[in-house]
Amino acid sequence: MIIKTKTDELATRVADWLIGYANEVIQRQGRFAIALSGGSTPKTLHMLLAAEPYRSQTDWSKWQVFWGDERAVPFADERNNARMAYDTLLNHVPVPEEHIHVMRTDLEPLEAAREYAYTLHSLFDGQPATFDLVLLGMGDDGHTLSLFPGQDVVHEQDAWTSAFWLASQRMYRITLTAPVVNQAACVAFLVAGAGKAETLKAVLEGPYLPDQYPSQVIKPTDGQLIWFIDEAAGALL
Numbered sequence: 001m002i003i004k005t006k007t008d009e010l011a012t013r014v015a016d017w018l019i020g021y022a023n024e025v026i027q028r029q030g031r032f033a034i035a036l037s038g039g040s041t042p043k044t045l046h047m048l049l050a051a052e053p054y055r056s057q058t059d060w061s062k063w064q065v066f067w068g069d070e071r072a073v074p075f076a077d078e079r080n081n082a083r084m085a086y087d088t089l090l091n092h093v094p095v096p097e098e099h100i101h102v103m104r105t106d107l108e109p110l111e112a113a114r115e116y117a118y119t120l121h122s123l124f125d126g127q128p129a130t131f132d133l134v135l136l137g138m139g140d141d142g143h144t145l146s147l148f149p150g151q152d153v154v155h156e157q158d159a160w161t162s163a164f165w166l167a168s169q170r171m172y173r174i175t176l177t178a179p180v181v182n183q184a185a186c187v188a189f190l191v192a193g194a195g196k197a198e199t200l201k202a203v204l205e206g207p208y209l210p211d212q213y214p215s216q217v218i219k220p221t222d223g224q225l226i227w228f229i230d231e232a233a234g235a236l237l
């Protein structure tokens with residue numbers, strides 16, 4: 001499903017939907033497991049959720065918070081995705097600390113990825129789905145999570161997490177992979193800006209070229225896939 005809005009309405013549209021969906025999941029199963037993304041697009045959404053009227057509309061104690069990917073830099077570094085989510089959301093809402101599952105950057109990246117997979121399997125094995133919601137962004141080059149064009153991790157079939165050296169950014173990345181994300185109950189992309197219009201068209205309407213457009217590997221098996229996009233990103237669709 002594609003939901004297109006005016007640029008300044010995108011975050012509100014997503015916040016309205018997200019709180020309603022989270023509450024419905026909490027009512028049904030007493031827990032809401034969400035994976036957050038990095039990048040700049042989710043910041044406005046986070047800040048909306050952290051303020052009224054949204055802040056008091058959900059039971060934050062029932063949220064379990066995860067990340068889709070992480071830049072292996074210290075938590076204090078502004079590029080750290082968990083740091084961004086704390087600054088914009090988690091420092092302002094009462095999610096219990098033991099429900100917040102950061103990808104650790106104080107460990108060696110491969111070990112952090114293994115530890116994260118262990119946590120995910122402990123929670124999700126035997127369940128009908130993994131996350132209730134995975135929020136994703138898409139880079140101008142078609143990457144999502146830390147699944148970058150041309151990287152082997154794009155084709156991962158089994159492991160739920162991976163860590164690798166991303167030479168172009170001179171840093172390690174830790175990331176969820178398609179096998180765990182595609183078992184989520186719902187996956188929602190947030191895509192904004194004219195700079196993404198051409199890639200978005202290729203991802204959604206072009207041939208299947210995952211090495212070029214890794215976002216194409218995200219196809220939930222039984223879950224829902226929603227693209228929240230603004231008019232600028234959707235201009236060529």
Ligand SMILES: O=C(O)[C@H](O)[C@@H](O)[C@H](O)[C@H](O)COP(=O)(O)O
Pocket residue numbers: 037038039040041042068069070071081136137138139140143144145146
């Ligand atoms: O850590 C990261 O870099 C991300 O999680 C990444 O996959 C991001 O979602 C996209 O690059 C889109 O980023 P923007 O929202 O900034 O365009």
